[in-house]
Amino acid sequence: MTLPTFDDVIAAEARIAPHIHRTPVLTCATLDDRAGANLFFKCENFQKVGAFKARGACNAVFGLDEATARRGVATHSSGNHGAALAYAAGRRGIPAAIVMPETASAAKKAAVSGYGGRIVECAAGMAAREAALAEVVKETGAELVHPYADARVIAGQATASKELIEDVAGLDAIIAPVGGGGLLSGCCLTLSALAPSVALYGAEPEAADDAQRSLKAGRLITDDAPNTIADGLRASLKPLTWHFIQAGVTDILTVSEDEIISAMRLVWTRMTIIIESSSAVPVAAILKNRDVFAGRRVGVVLTGGNVDLDDLPWRDH
């Protein structure tokens, strides 16, 4: 297990700068009122490929030596990491094979294809994904870039929280969604180096609460294919991300599916920005836990903005 260090984060920042946006931090008076807190939204929904995943993917792809790069890259992804890896590979001019569950949204499949990635379909569930990916790697010799259990990816994702800390003075806390834990591990790495007094919260769906259960148990507990509307958060922690999270996270908060949808709709209507359901998870957690956040300056990572406009969650509500 290769652990990324803060030096890797600094190197990642320089490496990916030509390929990503330094995204803005937005505020919203209505959300502040509802939360009783000062919220600073790091808008990774405005990031290249519409998600923070562009950071880790670009760091992995542009860090490869020439001979390795030429064989291409491969990964499995429920969506954004696949699009991000296809994007990064396209910028470098190398092939990318993306293993996607059949259940991935049409919009996310179209994004991968649009960036020139080759989609390899598999059954839902982490076991099926990993088997299909192993097959692809064996066939092509491609470099595996895991969506989160990869030191290069975590170092890349860490640049999001680094920018947030640099752009907002005096933060008391940061909250980010947790699926596989790549982003949250990156936050751990950044905060431990730059701002160890800032509290760090993970937010996840009740329906995919492996991180909360792991933190409570003090040992890594994983689920296979939990079901939640927050489709970016269906992955489970791995030893590498658990390593960071068990040491660096203040608490993990969970929210219901209805709370996710309601928070998503609130952000859409009051901030007039589009966030995907996974990004609504930390917003919902803040609104649900006034006792934790009231009166504090809180950085919130809005992780992505890729949605299927023909399949919005409130259509059935």
Added chain:
Amino acid sequence: MTLPTFDDVIAAEARIAPHIHRTPVLTCATLDDRAGANLFFKCENFQKVGAFKARGACNAVFGLDEATARRGVATHSSGNHGAALAYAAGRRGIPAAIVMPETASAAKKAAVSGYGGRIVECAAGMAAREAALAEVVKETGAELVHPYADARVIAGQATASKELIEDVAGLDAIIAPVGGGGLLSGCCLTLSALAPSVALYGAEPEAADDAQRSLKAGRLITDDAPNTIADGLRASLKPLTWHFIQAGVTDILTVSEDEIISAMRLVWTRMTIIIESSSAVPVAAILKNRDVFAGRRVGVVLTGGNVDLDDLPWRDH
């Protein structure tokens, strides 16, 4: 007919500054590619009350003397101006009566109520609106703040294009939607004073093309209650706005309903921001007229972001 001057714009800017946002200017590589131009989006969808209308309404309300203000303000509006006037009145602590057509969206009615405005319903169509408003003014003695045929409102709206010119160097053109023409008149005022070499385009739905027909005919032509999905653009020019537009506008471009919906969806998915249908009209006009805009630096006013998430235009497409 009182004509606003550029001095009124300067005064408006100082008067409204505590009550509005200086909105950001965003860019988008995908939109630039599609247009073959460099587009600079002035994001009034992030403005207070979700629309540029907050500017004109605040300028009118905060410019009133104390005795007049105490009697309150009144207007008619298909939506955003009503919400904006209610917002401005609420900030000053005076009553606002808003005449709204029965056909106004539930979301826009809720916004007016949410800011503390009193809604007076009337039949659709400008004649019915104006009759209902005259009645309200007669009853209450309220100060009429017309949504666009009002020098104070035009001076307020002009601050949007002033900020755009200040924030983006070397613009070749600005394009804004035209309904009643308040925003576009404000652009005329700003450009004639600050940047007379910048071309100015209005964009309107084919289904509500009174501005284009007026410009072609060289005289003011008005429609009563045209029908278009761009519900903010159903109003017709008035002599005050025609005065500015006939002198200061380079051309008026029209787009179909399908082109509006398609452009709106493109902005939602590729910029991950929410714009209302009226804001999509200039975007559609740019995509439709590559010959006009290709290779140029174009400022685009995204006028608002108030949509009814339960009634999105592509649901029926």
